[in-house]
Amino acid sequence: MSHSLHRxxxxxxxxxxxxxxxxxxAGINAAGSKDKLRRVLDVVWEVxxxxxxxxxxxxxxxxxxxxxxxxxxxxIPRVRxxxxxxxxxxxxxxxxxxxxxxxxxxxxGPRLEIEKICAEFGIKPHSVNLSLDIWGKKNELPEEEILExxxxxxxxxxxRSLVVDCIEKVKAGRxxxxxxxxxxxxxxxxxxxxxxxxxxxxxxxxxxxxx
Amino acid sequence: MVVxxxxxIGCGICTVYCPADAIRLVTVxxxxxxxxxxxxxxxxxxxxxxxxxxxxxxxxxxxxxEERSMGRQMRRFFSDPSTAHPRxxxxxxxxxxxxxxxxxxxxxxxxxxxxxxxxxxxxxxxxREIEKATMHLARCGIVLEDCxxxxxxxxxxxxxKFREEYLDERFVSAIIEFRxxxxxxxxxxxxxxxxxxxxxxxxxxxxxxxxxxxGTLPGLELCRSLGISVRDNCKVNLGVGRxxxxxxxx
Ligand code: SF4
Ligand code: SF4
Numbered sequence: 001m002s003h004s005l006h007r008x009x010x011x012x013x014x015x016x017x018x019x020x021x022x023x024x025x026a027g028i029n030a031a032g033s034k035d036k037l038r039r040v041l042d043v044v045w046e047v048x049x050x051x052x053x054x055x056x057x058x059x060x061x062x063x064x065x066x067x068x069x070x071x072x073x074x075x076i077p078r079v080r081x082x083x084x085x086x087x088x089x090x091x092x093x094x095x096x097x098x099x100x101x102x103x104x105x106x107x108x109g110p111r112l113e114i115e116k117i118c119a120e121f122g123i124k125p126h127s128v129n130l131s132l133d134i135w136g137k138k139n140e141l142p143e144e145e146i147l148e149x150x151x152x153x154x155x156x157x158x159x160r161s162l163v164v165d166c167i168e169k170v171k172a173g174r175x176x177x178x179x180x181x182x183x184x185x186x187x188x189x190x191x192x193x194x195x196x197x198x199x200x201x202x203x204x205x206x207x208x209x210x211x
Numbered sequence: 212m213v214v215x216x217x218x219x220i221g222c223g224i225c226t227v228y229c230p231a232d233a234i235r236l237v238t239v240x241x242x243x244x245x246x247x248x249x250x251x252x253x254x255x256x257x258x259x260x261x262x263x264x265x266x267x268x269x270x271x272x273x274x275x276x277e278e279r280s281m282g283r284q285m286r287r288f289f290s291d292p293s294t295a296h297p298r299x300x301x302x303x304x305x306x307x308x309x310x311x312x313x314x315x316x317x318x319x320x321x322x323x324x325x326x327x328x329x330x331x332x333x334x335x336x337x338x339r340e341i342e343k344a345t346m347h348l349a350r351c352g353i354v355l356e357d358c359x360x361x362x363x364x365x366x367x368x369x370x371x372k373f374r375e376e377y378l379d380e381r382f383v384s385a386i387i388e389f390r391x392x393x394x395x396x397x398x399x400x401x402x403x404x405x406x407x408x409x410x411x412x413x414x415x416x417x418x419x420x421x422x423x424x425x426g427t428l429p430g431l432e433l434c435r436s437l438g439i440s441v442r443d444n445c446k447v448n449l450g451v452g453r454x455x456x457x458x459x460x461x
Contacts, residue, residue, distance in 0.1 A: 002308055002326065003292070005446050006415045014444050021446075025311035029453065055293040062262040074295075097451070104311045104452035114447045115426075125422055126450030126457060127318060129309035130430060131442040132416035134332065135407035142333055151332050155292040156383045157257055159230040160333060186263045187228060189292055 003154025004080075004108035004192055006131045008147050009201070011110070016197045018089040018109035020044060022079040022096070029102060030076045036101050037077035038070045043099065044092050049081035053191025061195060062186045084196040086110075090117050097121060148201060153188035162187070170205040177202035212258055214245045218270035221245065225264045225271060228257050230383060231335060245270070253335060253383050254283060256291035282380045288360055289382035308388070309419050309448050316456030317419075323396050323430055324419030327403065330384040331415045338364065338377045341385055344406045344414075345371030348389065351402055356388035396433045421457055 004019040022040050024030035045052070045066055053059030057072040083089050089107060096105055107114050111128065118125050134141070141147060142160045149163045150156070166184045169175040175183065177199045185193035214234075221243025226234045233251035236243050247258075258264050258271045276284070288294055308317065308326065318324035327344055330336030345355065349371030355362070366374045391399055403416065418441075420430025434441045450457075 002328070002417050002446060005417060005444075006328075006332065006442070007444055008442075011443060017444070021310050023310040025314045025452070028311070028314050058260070058262050064262070093449070100451075102451070102453035104313050105449045106310045106446055107449065108444065108446040110443050111445045111447065112443070114445075118447070118449060123449055123451065124426070126313040126448045126455075127309055127419055127421040128428060128430075128448070129324075129446040130418045130420065130428075130434070131445055132418055132434060133440050133442060134413050134415055135327075135403070136410050136413040137334070138413060140334055141413060147332060154331070156230055156331060156333065156335075157255060157292065159228055159232070159257075161227040161229070161232060165227045187230075187257050187260075189260070189263075 002129050003190065005129055006134075006151055006154065007108075008144065008151045009197075013148070013197060013201065014110055015086065015113070016084045017194050018083045018086065018107060019192055020049075020079070020081045020083065020089065020092055021106040021108070023104050023106065024077055025104060026076045033103060034073050034075075034077050036103060037073060037079050040079050040096065040099065040101070040103075041066065041070055043095050044079065044081050047083070047088050047091050047095070050084050050194055050196040051185070051191045052079075052081040053189060054078070054080070055190055058189055059185075059191035061182060061188075061191065061193065080190055080192060082192060082194045084194065086113050086117065090120070093117060093121060097123070149184060149198060152185070152193045152198070154192060155188070155190065157187040157189065158184060158193065159187070167202070167205050170202050171207060173207055177206060212247055212252055212254065212271050212273055214247055215270045215272060216244045216246075218268040219244045220268055222267060225258050225266055228264045230255060230257065234258065247271075252286075253290040253381055254286035255383055256287070256293060282377060285364065285377060285380055286382060289385050308417070309446055311452065312419065312448050313450045313455055313457070314452040316459065318390055318421065319459040320421045320423065320457055321393050322390055322421075322459070323393055324388070324390050324417075325399065325403070326417040327387040327406070328384050328415040328417065329387060330382060330412050332413070334412045335381055335383050336385060336412045337379060337381045338373050339379065340410045340412050341387065342371065342373045342378065343410050344387055345373070347371070347402055347406050347409075348387070351399065353389050353391070353399070356390070359386065359388050361385055361387065393429060396430070397437060400437055400439065
C-alpha cells in the first residue's frame, strides 16, 4: 500500500520529509535478496535517517536497533527510511546507484525536487504514484493541524486522541516539543513518521513564557 | 482486543492511543477499569504493542484464534500493518503498487493505476461502504486487482458484491485497486466523483502513471484538465530495478 503517500502540510514542512523505499519484488527478484537489503540498510544508515523500522519488529523511535530490524527481514525484504532533507536523499540515491543492486528504489517526497535529483544523476524515473487528495465526507475529518501529524503514519496508527493529548501537554508545559514528537510517533510501526518534521509543528503550541 | 480487568489498574495510559477510540475507562465495583468496545475495536494491534502502549500490567490481550470470529480476524488483516495476508504475502493492505512497478509492470505506459484507500485518513470504513464503491466500479466493467486482501471477502467479482457476513465489519482502511487503459481515465474519475458523493466515509485517492519517454506524466496532465487537485508530494519509482518493464507486451 501507499503508506508514505498523502502526507499533508505546508510546502516548507514537506521539504523536510523524504522517504526511501527499497523493495524486493515477490516472485521476481526477492529470492536471495535479504543480504543485499541488509547492505542497503547499513549504507543508508550512515547518511542519517531520522526514523526507520519494519512492520515486523518496530522502529528506532520506539527503541528497536538496526540489528534487530535487519534480523527481522522476511523473504520479501524491504528497507524504509525517513530523511529530513533533499541533500540527504540525494546522497542516499548516489550511494544506491553505486551499489547497483537491481532492486526497486522508490522515493516519496516533493515531486519536482525528486525529479531534479533524478536528472542530476541521469536517471529516467519509471512511474509515479500521485496523491489526488481526500474525497468523500471530508467534514468529518479532524482539523488540518491534526491531520498533518496523523498522515505521517499512512497505516492510520497515530490516533487523533494521541495527537490532541500531545498538543495539550505541550501547551501545558508538561512535554517539550521534542518529547511530544517522540511519543506521538511511537504507534507508527513501519518507521515512516518523521519526528524531526514534527518538532517545529509542535513548537507553536509552547506557552509564550517558555519561549 | 480485550482487557483483563483483574489485572487492569485503571491508569488510563492506553486510552489515547486507540485510533478507533474504542478504549474507555469505566467503573466496575467502585474501581476504574479499562474496557474495549468490541464493535468499535478494529483490531489494529496498537494497544498490545509493549513498545507503544506501556501498560504497567500487560492487561490487554488478544483472544486465541479459535475464539475469534472470521470477521474479527479480517479486521486484524486490514487494520494491523504487522500482519501479512496470505493472498498478497506482504504486510499491509494492498499490493506493492508503485514500489516495485519498474519490475512488475503492474501499471505500464498507456495505462493508469487507481487506488481508493477507503477510510483513510482517520475515519475508518465499514465493508458496506467499500461495497458501494466496488459495485459502482463493477457496473463499469472494472476488474479489481486480484492480489489484494479484499478479493477474499467479495462474493461476486462481476457485481462487486461482498459476502453478507462481512458487511458490518469495520477496518482502519482497505484499498480498492485496479488498472485501466489511459483512454478510460476521464470516465472512471467521474465515476469516482459519484462514489465520493455517496459514501459515508472518506478515501484517499492514488493514481499511478508512467513517465513518457520525454519525461511527461500523462496522468498528471489528465488530472489538471479535469480540475482534480494533485498534491505536490508523491512517490516516484526511480526505475533502477531489474528486469525492467514499462511497455505491456502480453
Ligand atoms: S486493537 Fe486497536 S482499535 Fe482495538 S482497542 Fe486496541 S488500539 Fe483500539
Ligand atoms: S494501560 Fe493497562 S492498566 Fe492502564 S488502564 Fe489500560 S489496560 Fe488498564
